[in-house]
Amino acid sequence: MKIGRSIRVLSMTILCVLTVSSILPYISQPVSANSQQTLFQFYFPWNDGEATSIDLSVYLHKPAGKYGHVYVGSDGRLYVGSQRIRFLGINLVSPAIFAPQSVAEALAKRFAKYGINLVRLHALDAHWTSDNIFRAPGTRELDPTRLDRLDYLVAKLKENGIYVNINLLCYRSFSSSDGLPREVDSMNIKDKHILGFFYKPVRDLQKEFARKLLTHVNPYTGLSYAEDPAIAFIEILNEYGMVFGWFDGAVDRLPDVFKSELQKKWNEYLRQKYGSTTNLRNAWGRLYSDENLEAGTVRIFTLSEYSNRPTAAQRDWAQFLWYLDYDYFRDMYNYLKNELKVKALVIGTQMTWGGTPNIMQHMDLADSHGYWNYPAGDFWSGDYYVLNTAMVNNPTSSTIVGMANQKIAGKPHTISEYNHPFPNMYRAEGWVFLSAYGAFHDWDGILPYCYGDPDYGWNFDTRRIMATLDFGQDPQRWAMMITAHMLFVRGDVQVARQWVAVELSRDQEIEFIRSRTAGVWNLPNGRMAGNPAHTALLHGVVVVPSNRSRPPNTLLPRDVPAPSQSVYVSDTGELIWDCRESGRCVFIVNTSRSKVLTGFIGGKRFDLGEIVIEVKNALLNGWATIAIHVIEGSSFRDAKRVLVVAVGLTTNTETKIYNYDNKQLLFTATTDLASIPNLHGLKLTTYRDMGRAPTITEGIEATITIKTSNRATAYALDNIGKRKSSLSVTTSGGNQVISIGSSYQTLWYEVTMTTTTPTSTPTPTTTTPTTPITTPTPTPTPTTPRTTPTTPTPTPTVTTVTVVPVTLSTVVNVPVTVAVTFTVTSPITTVVPVTHTTTV
Incomplete structure (x- = not known):
């Protein structure tokens, strides 16, 4: 471990270089597939407002x-x-x-x-x-x-x-x-x-x-x-x-009556800038013979003839459009x-x-x-x-x-x-x-x-x-x-520790418009200003326009090297986008209160610290999404109630899915559908025949291990979040093991934890949880109207980060290093984003 240290006003930065095993979860050899996938009827009632185990309305301001x-x-x-x-x-x-x-x-x-x-x-x-x-x-x-x-x-x-x-x-x-x-x-x-x-x-x-x-x-x-x-x-x-x-x-496409109004505005703009036709001609280099600024006959620039105009003229037109906005x-x-x-x-x-x-x-x-x-x-x-x-x-x-x-x-x-x-x-x-x-x-x-x-x-x-x-x-x-x-x-995912500032001036915006680097659905932005794509997957990103100062202690885009392998780990260590297996990528959220997997997770085992998830195969070539959240408790270590959500293939009954390119019927969705072809990358259509009610969905087969000696009780929930049946919970190595799947005909499950005898708790693999965004009891607004809100300046404190090595084994065993930052934060916000780099 190499540690570098520097002291700044209101900040302390400690850089630790760790092996990837301390950040990425354990992904083991393939898990055996289930014998048959089945779809079942499931829908969420449109008018369900009943207070059940998944009710979040208690957290709203009423x-x-x-x-x-x-x-x-x-x-x-x-x-x-x-x-x-x-x-x-x-x-x-x-x-x-x-x-x-x-x-x-x-x-x-x-x-x-x-x-x-x-x-x-x-x-x-x-x-x-x-x-x-x-x-x-x-x-x-x-x-x-x-x-x-x-x-x-x-x-x-x-x-x-x-x-x-x-x-x-x-x-x-x-x-x-x-x-x-x-x-x-x-x-x-x-x-x-x-x-x-x-x-x-x-x-x-x-x-x-x-x-x-x-x-x-x-x-x-x-x-x-x-x-x-x-x-x-x-x-x-x-x-x-x-x-x-x-x-x-x-x-x-403007009708002439409105084109003439735009042309008036355009000529007024040019008169204010140049004053005369002579000055305009000198600036642009040339005008059409019928164009006269005093007469207001300088034409508006349509797309069809724009390229015929000199660069200086194009720049004025871009400035004019920008000004109208x-x-x-x-x-x-x-x-x-x-x-x-x-x-x-x-x-x-x-x-x-x-x-x-x-x-x-x-x-x-x-x-x-x-x-x-x-x-x-x-x-x-x-x-x-x-x-x-x-x-x-x-x-x-x-x-x-x-x-x-x-x-x-x-x-x-x-x-x-x-x-x-x-x-x-x-x-x-x-x-x-x-x-x-x-x-x-x-x-x-x-x-x-x-x-x-x-x-x-x-x-x-x-x-x-x-x-x-x-x-x-x-x-x-x-x-x-x-x-x-x-x-x-609720704020289970932490805010980025390090920020990248992308400077984009007004003049740059106008030049992107003039050169048509910008376009419809793609006006000037940070990517256009030179920020590489990977920075947003590693750090926070802000664009700094004219008349705004670059935030202190931010990196420039050039300061953030791209990962050498296709694994993008957020500087908090909580978000992991792993594409080392081409075409079968996985995204992982690993926090103290939420564990989420999405992507081609079928046939893999994920050790997320307090939770281990083993996923069998799934209809969409192994694609599925599984989310596990603490509902009651500050973390999985002291959780009293946990919600599990698992989704896969979902359509309407008898939806017919076609290949748009050749009009071939690929499959018809019914509850006895056991397999479908690999559809990834195809242009799909229903030709607007969306099928009939009700929706049918896939039950994802998986085993969830909770690393605790507390006794777990698990339930399948119905479509409004009420308990409808119990799941079998077994004990393995002192841990609680729950299996979910299509036989329960649901997308979500509730797990309750009952304390047995005091035991040592697993060491978390992620950082200390942040304070929820909206759950604290707020102080009522003062009776005096708030005009210029201010935030009290808190005393800086050092956020403690505990990282425990976890063995990593993958199909391709590649050594990776990740830089983790320990940063000074306040109780309300991060006072200063500090340097953090990630290399893979």
Whole structure:
């Protein structure tokens, strides 16, 4: 062991170089496979709010906002009252937002039971249904009936401890009925939204809607949305911007009446910069013969003719587009905050999908969206496919890497849409990765998209997956909400010890736009600024835009070498992404309160310290997800109650899965399905025939050993979390051994521990657990309004890290070294991120 030591103000760094056996869990020789895999019927009731063994609603603030408004602390994190808060949310989409009162009540209770503390009200303005917020004709008046239903839903969410995110502009279809030129009626929905960036009448319509909605008083709460502390966020615009729209061809498609308005703005911009045609020609080198700045005839730059323009001209155009984005978001932000007195935190739009760091830094927080293998083609017509690759096999091209490179230094960060769409067979992995790395990167909120499907309105009692993005009726995805809460909201996964700062100036952003290095769905971000993919899997990442200082003691991207082998170990030692077996990667979360495996874990044995998991084979070439969480107790050493979740192949009954490329039927899902071909890497489709109810799912066969002499009792749980049958528990070597599998026809199990005689406890293989994010009893918000929140400066203390060597044996026995950092922390936050490197 080599130890280096340095002393800094408020920090102490000790670097230890350890063999991989002290970090990676033991992975043994293959475990014998079970003789036959079986699927069984299983669904989660849409209206289940019963308090059972898996109920997490007790951890929510009831009512939401009881401790005051959500605010940004001086450390750039989200708080309520005196406590940190993280959000586990869900997207609810029109027309479900306007469901009858009985449905709203049931939804609120179900969400709370699964630890959901935020609902994003998306597409209030949906053009695809008459059940939207507007009263026809046009989009200027609010429909009183649907507004009442919205009010009631918000009241019920608040009552159950659930905060709200309101989206102001998603799919509103501006029309001539709103007083606009008739040419607007021929434009597609998103192209209409570009108008607000340069055409004042459309921006005024957006402000009018915001005023009518946000200043309206909810009769069920007695508060307007502008002042209600249960309204945590207001989002100005979903996934759009001027630069984004130009890359997408929206400027090329503008009707002439709107092109002329944009050209006026463009020529005004050039006159302010150059003053005359002569100066402009000298700067650019050439102009077209009919272009004259005094006459306002310098053309706008369409994509189709952009490459014909000189570099200097391209740079001015990129600056102009960037300025229009900046002006729009700052103007809308100021209107909400200063004119409407909105107390909620304001989001502009999504990073790289409309926003850039140098513009979004002026909002209250930044937000991102992420999808793994989003459906390609036209789902509504049935001509679509989803690429069936497991993200676990693609660490450096994962969504995690992309989203981690969008967090702005000193700003809260949320992921308000995320999904691994059906019929991708590995969907459950998404919530393991998002919640684990979300906690590691210290994000503030994560939300799947979406609950239900617009086609089915508010009929949630379908007992089947309704559409490719439907989250609420998919047992494979919905079961992982418990895991997401534990890892992210409860804070089982520790925040990164070391941070990498990626500097990205305003001028760099504009150059990326000018050179078209950026593009639609890929606006400037940390990866574009040179941050290698692997850094986000090893350390925390922040992007530092202009006018912000690089945080102290952060590394630069060049300071972080890539692992020499395909194993990515977080600097906390808790997250391990192991791809040494090509095409059969495994991701492991190993903390004092949670143990999670996802990936191709079939036929392997994992020693995670206090827990050993032996997995038999699984239908998807060995892919499965198993999560084990302490429900009562501070760690597995003193656990009184433990939850086990295990998921594999999940579809609807009689779903037919086809190869999109050759239209070959690959399999039909029935309960007697014993095997399926290897589907990894294929383009899968159902041609929109999703099968029928109920959903059917695979029972993962595994043996779980708990290293304790305490007596364990185990139960299979039904679909609302009630005990339905007992499992056999045996003793082996003084430990408790439990076998789970398809015979119990469930996805989750409860284990209770009863103390027998005092014994020595196993030494933990991970660091001392962090304080849960939301479980401490908060101090009520002071009666005096909080304007500039401050965080008390705590006395630094040294975090103790105990690492015990564990033997490692793998198919490929490669010696690996990992650098572990001991860092000074405060009771509330890590005071200074300190140097930590990982080499494999």
